[in-house]
Amino acid sequence: MIMISNLINRKIFTLLKVQYSNMLEYRVEIALWAISGIIPFFMLNIWTNNNLNEAINISDVLLSRYFLCAFFVRQFSVVWVVFSFEEDSLMGKVSPYLIQPLNPFFRYFAQHLAEQITRFPFALIIAFLFFIFNPKSIWIPDLSILLLSIVSTFLSFLIQFLIQSIVACLCFWTEKASSIERLLFIPTLFLSGLLAPVVSFPPYVKSWIYLTPFPYLIDFPANLLSGNETNISRGLSMQILWIFLLFPLFKKIWSEGTKKYTAMGS
Amino acid sequence: MVQNIIDVRNLSKSFDISSKEPGLKGTIKHFFRRQTKSLKVIKDISFEIKEGEIVGFLGANGAGKTTILKMLCGLIYPSEGSILVSGYLPFRRKENFLKNITLIMGQKQQLIWDLPPIESFYLNASIYDLDKFEAKKRIKKLSEMLEIDEELFVPVRKLSLGQRMKSELLAALIHEPSILFLDEPTLGLDINAQRNLRKFLQKYNKETNATICLTSHYMKDITSLCKRVICVHEGAISYDGKLDLLLKKLSPVKEILIVCRSEEDAIKLKNSGFTVKNKVKNEITIKIENNSITSSLKTILNNFDIEDLFINEPPIDEVIGKVLIKNDYDI
Numbered sequence: 095m096i097m098i099s100n101l102i103n104r105k106i107f108t109l110l111k112v113q114y115s116n117m118l119e120y121r122v123e124i125a126l127w128a129i130s131g132i133i134p135f136f137m138l139n140i141w142t143n144n145n146l147n148e149a150i151n152i153s154d155v156l157l158s159r160y161f162l163c164a165f166f167v168r169q170f171s172v173v174w175v176v177f178s179f180e181e182d183s184l185m186g187k188v189s190p191y192l193i194q195p196l197n198p199f200f201r202y203f204a205q206h207l208a209e210q211i212t213r214f215p216f217a218l219i220i221a222f223l224f225f226i227f228n229p230k231s232i233w234i235p236d237l238s239i240l241l242l243s244i245v246s247t248f249l250s251f252l253i254q255f256l257i258q259s260i261v262a263c264l265c266f267w268t269e270k271a272s273s274i275e276r277l278l279f280i281p282t283l284f285l286s287g288l289l290a291p292v293v294s295f296p297p298y299v300k301s302w303i304y305l306t307p308f309p310y311l312i313d314f315p316a317n318l319l320s321g322n323e324t325n326i327s328r329g330l331s332m333q334i335l336w337i338f339l340l341f342p343l344f345k346k347i348w349s350e351g352t353k354k355y356t357a358m359g360s
Numbered sequence: 361m362v363q364n365i366i367d368v369r370n371l372s373k374s375f376d377i378s379s380k381e382p383g384l385k386g387t388i389k390h391f392f393r394r395q396t397k398s399l400k401v402i403k404d405i406s407f408e409i410k411e412g413e414i415v416g417f418l419g420a421n422g423a424g425k426t427t428i429l430k431m432l433c434g435l436i437y438p439s440e441g442s443i444l445v446s447g448y449l450p451f452r453r454k455e456n457f458l459k460n461i462t463l464i465m466g467q468k469q470q471l472i473w474d475l476p477p478i479e480s481f482y483l484n485a486s487i488y489d490l491d492k493f494e495a496k497k498r499i500k501k502l503s504e505m506l507e508i509d510e511e512l513f514v515p516v517r518k519l520s521l522g523q524r525m526k527s528e529l530l531a532a533l534i535h536e537p538s539i540l541f542l543d544e545p546t547l548g549l550d551i552n553a554q555r556n557l558r559k560f561l562q563k564y565n566k567e568t569n570a571t572i573c574l575t576s577h578y579m580k581d582i583t584s585l586c587k588r589v590i591c592v593h594e595g596a597i598s599y600d601g602k603l604d605l606l607l608k609k610l611s612p613v614k615e616i617l618i619v620c621r622s623e624e625d626a627i628k629l630k631n632s633g634f635t636v637k638n639k640v641k642n643e644i645t646i647k648i649e650n651n652s653i654t655s656s657l658k659t660i661l662n663n664f665d666i667e668d669l670f671i672n673e674p675p676i677d678e679v680i681g682k683v684l685i686k687n688d689y690d691i
Contacts, residue, residue: 104486105486105487107486108483108486108487109483109486112472112475112479112480112482112483115479116474116475119474119475120474186465187469187470189430189435189463189465190463190465190532191470192434192453193433193434193435193458193462193463194458194484194487194488195455195458195459195487195488195489196487352437353437353451354437356375356436357430357435
């Protein structure tokens with residue numbers, strides 16, 4: 095317990111601090127990445143212009159809040175560890191990290207968190223602009239809901255981080271793990287709620303989607319934050335369950351993968 | 361009695377390598393049926409290294425030196441055999457083992473590119489559980505030894521290669537490891553930077569009694585740092601012993617250029633039983649075995665009218681170069 099708290103207090107905090115300083119060097123790029131995440135607003139436009147929301151009994155206002163929240167959740171749960179790890183692994187940059195008493199994935203984890211902190215003001219500006227053009231959508235979520243949404247968004251980030259870390263570890267076997275990640279991109283895009291709320295799918299399909307981790311990545315936290323009807327305890331439990339399933343899998347694949355590591359490029 | 365800190369027994373490493381024939385046909389064939397073969401790059405090697413020793417690993421490109429270092433520091437998994445470093449199995453990468461070692465690879469960096477090195481130092485300090493006060497003390501000590509100061513606060517991307525290498529060393533040594541694995545640490549550095557780095561390593565070894573395993577293609581690194589060398593040829597150890605013994609073995613004779621007072625003396629010298637390499641007017645070059653240099657020179661100076669003489673040591677690079685193409689040096 096003391097060891098864990100020491101790890102969180104010192105290593106992770108210093109990692110975060112250093113990575114945040116590093117991220118601030120890239121503030122323009124981060125602003126552009128934040129802007130590039132506005133897919134949900136395009137989707138909102140398509141939905142409202144075609145009155146598609148009537149079919150699923152969601153008002154214009156709730157739908158616009160949903161897509162704004164989907165934008166926010168996406169901003170704070172986006173993960174690219176597979177690409178970073180693949181590059182570092184192929185270039186041999188991961189070698190010095192492997193012989194340090196800290197799993198290299200903590201570095202990537204801190205990198206992502208630091209990037210999210212850097213991204214925050216840009217996301218707020220985009221939300222502010224959104225409200226200027228959609229004043230009807232302005233709302234103040236309940237404090238408890240806001241806190242639960244933050245927790246849920248963090249859990250969504252953890253799920254995505256674990257999924258991508260598992261895929262990243264495949265680098266030890268295939269060298270091009272990012273191509274496997276592409277396979278996951280399609281279900282993530284369609285089943286996570288980024289393009290459409292999962293509620294809009296036919297009931298039979300929906301029942302299957304809820305068994306996968308995808309709806310808990312964006313749909314659940316976005317519905318929670320926007321005030322749409324959602325089963326909070328079921329959603330949070332499923333997120334925690336997926337983390338508990340994915341974490342041992344990651345540990346196993348990491349331990350097997352490092353035995354295969356050839357330290358290429360170094 | 362000095363203890364063995366590294367103990368390697370019958371160590372082997374194989375890699376699966378895929379091969380492809382050249383041309384479009386080869387590419388298509390490779391796409392449908394990939395051929396892989398197992399290549400044994402390290403073949404049944406055994407050696408021990410004592411605490412505080414500096415050992416140079418010599419060998420041609422691809423001989424297996426770096427692979428040995430990578431296995432010693434736990435970066436890659438051995439296929440066969442056993443390794444014990446400081447009492448640990450390196451590949452298990454136990455925290456206490458990792459806190460005891462460091463690996464420095466020339467041209468490969470762990471410093472964060474866009475930040476000043478000092479940020480990476482504090483990060484490494486926290487990774488190795490050093491408190492801020494201790495980290496500060498060590499950074500000060502090492503930066504004085506490495507003669508770096510203002511560079512600590514300049515983004516890494518703006519540092520010269522030499523400054524970067526010094527910073528890399530500081531980052532890699534902040535936890536005061538007792539075993540250093542250095543893979544071509546002077547690669548790409550200018551002569552002064554190379555000399556400074558060697559001086560630093562000597563000092564570090566003297567002050568901390570650290571064990572250093574070093575690979576380098578710069579012979580000056582090896583000759584000025586290592587008393588013992590391990591020559592690796594096609595994955596096997598071809599020589600393990602003292603460097604000066606190896607040099608004597610590889611270069612058993614010295615060439616001596618003798619300038620005689622007259623050409624007649626040179627002719628007399630030529631006919632006196634020495635092995636003559638060449639003779640130009642009154643200058644004659646003879647070959648004498650290392651173990652008879654003193655007596656031979658005495659004979660020459662007593663019996664011939666000599667104006668001057670020069671003993672030519674063969675260039676060390678040329679001598680060591682022989683190691684890279686031969687595979688057996690039993691001494």
